[in-house]
Amino acid sequence: MKYTIALLAGDGIGPEVVNQAVKALQAVGDTFGHEFEFEEAVVGAIAIDQTGDPLPEATLDVCKRSNAVLFGAIGDPKYDNNPDAKVRPEQGLLKLRKELGLFTNIRPVKAYETLLDKSPLKKDIIEGTDMVIYRELTGGIYFGEKKLSEDGTVASDLCEYSEAEIERIAHLAFKAARTRKKKVTLVDKANVLESSRLWRRVVTTIAKSYEDVALDFLFVDNAAMQMILNPSQFDVILTENMFGDIISDEGSVIGGSIGLLASASVGNDVAMFEPIHGSFPQGAGKDIANPIASVLSAAMLLAHLGLHEEAATVNKAVERAIEKQIVTSDLNKNSEYGTNSVGDYIANTIANIDEETTRINHENINFGRSTII
Numbered sequence: 001m002k003y004t005i006a007l008l009a010g011d012g013i014g015p016e017v018v019n020q021a022v023k024a025l026q027a028v029g030d031t032f033g034h035e036f037e038f039e040e041a042v043v044g045a046i047a048i049d050q051t052g053d054p055l056p057e058a059t060l061d062v063c064k065r066s067n068a069v070l071f072g073a074i075g076d077p078k079y080d081n082n083p084d085a086k087v088r089p090e091q092g093l094l095k096l097r098k099e100l101g102l103f104t105n106i107r108p109v110k111a112y113e114t115l116l117d118k119s120p121l122k123k124d125i126i127e128g129t130d131m132v133i134y135r136e137l138t139g140g141i142y143f144g145e146k147k148l149s150e151d152g153t154v155a156s157d158l159c160e161y162s163e164a165e166i167e168r169i170a171h172l173a174f175k176a177a178r179t180r181k182k183k184v185t186l187v188d189k190a191n192v193l194e195s196s197r198l199w200r201r202v203v204t205t206i207a208k209s210y211e212d213v214a215l216d217f218l219f220v221d222n223a224a225m226q227m228i229l230n231p232s233q234f235d236v237i238l239t240e241n242m243f244g245d246i247i248s249d250e251g252s253v254i255g256g257s258i259g260l261l262a263s264a265s266v267g268n269d270v271a272m273f274e275p276i277h278g279s280f281p282q283g284a285g286k287d288i289a290n291p292i293a294s295v296l297s298a299a300m301l302l303a304h305l306g307l308h309e310e311a312a313t314v315n316k317a318v319e320r321a322i323e324k325q326i327v328t329s330d331l332n333k334n335s336e337y338g339t340n341s342v343g344d345y346i347a348n349t350i351a352n353i354d355e356e357t358t359r360i361n362h363e364n365i366n367f368g369r370s371t372i373i
């Protein structure tokens with residue numbers, strides 16, 4: 001079958017990591033007989049440089065006519081350190097989420113057995129962690145009215161949610177829990193925020209239609225602590241936009257590197273897949289960025305298109321790279337593998353999932369003689 005994928009590589013290390021995901025998808029295409037057609041478009045700082053707009057209309061059109069969007073990373077220090085900048089790269093991503101109606105961001109957090117000693121957290125704490133964060137993505141404080149007084153001394157950001165916005169993501173979270181450990185934890189701040197109390201009421205009502213799923217609640221400050229004290233207690237975490245942003249970065253510590261965490265943003269129509277990490281400008285062009293989050297995002301893309309065996313093969317190839325320590329330096333200080341060679345290894349493993357071939361090509365990569373594209 002033929003699929004069109006919009007490639008929005010973005011800024012910093014975005015293009016390098018997206019390239020590795022493309023290699024993985026091409027290997028899947030060759031192995032399973034699918035055709036992936038990639039259409040590139042600009043977003044973020046690079047789009048501002050080229051067009052003045054962080055999300056040009058042409059980019060949005062490319063996304064809308066694709067089967068899925070593969071996103072790299074966004075952000076540039078020249079904007080981060082300038083609070084007065086009127087146009088910011090992040091606006092491109094936020095507008096994209098809004099325009100595509102991507103109201104649910106799904107972020108799996110898992111402790112890989114072979115990486116347990118990479119996390120700064122103790123092994124016995126993180127062992128067995130396998131959770132997924134369902135983060136609301138198009139509402140809340142990110143999108144509420146923003147105000148700055150005329151004299152520039154008072155500012156506010158409104159956090160607003162409607163029942164309907166909570167219901168649609170809650171259903172997705174409960175459905176996901178049904179296929180997992182059957183537990184949903186709503187993370188909020190209902191002891192202080194009216195919007196959180198609405199979340200509790202709506203989610204409690206919805207839970208009645210999912211009696212096989214247990215629902216519990218945690219205030220976000222406590223949740224932040226529980227995530228690193230006892231992460232294996234969680235299954236599906238359901239939360240609003242900003243709390244989800246914060247606790248998902250925290251969750252990345254469990255896996256040992258933020259370079260491992262992939263995400264899917266889904267909504268009414270075309271879905272988008274992106275690593276949770278940023279654009280890591282200091283690492284751009286150095287062949288040191290970890291491509292695994294981007295490759296795992298491509299696996300989520302495949303699963304979303306219903307290509308489950310293909311997705312499982314990509315996941316297996318990534319696991320094998322991790323097992324064999326074919327990883328970038330964030331996961332192994334002494335690693336001799338760069339972004340490209342890790343991507344090559346994964347693509348090659350997808351194409352030759354049998355052990356022997358992988359071993360031979362691994363040796364090729366080791367000696368820098370890889371001919372695998």
Ligand code: IPM
Nearest residue numbers: 074075090093094245276278
């Ligand atoms: C994320 C990022 C974005 C967010 C930024 C780049 C706007 O941190 O996807 O987690 O805050 O949502």
Ligand code: MG
Nearest residue numbers: 245246249276
């Ligand atoms: Mg974030």
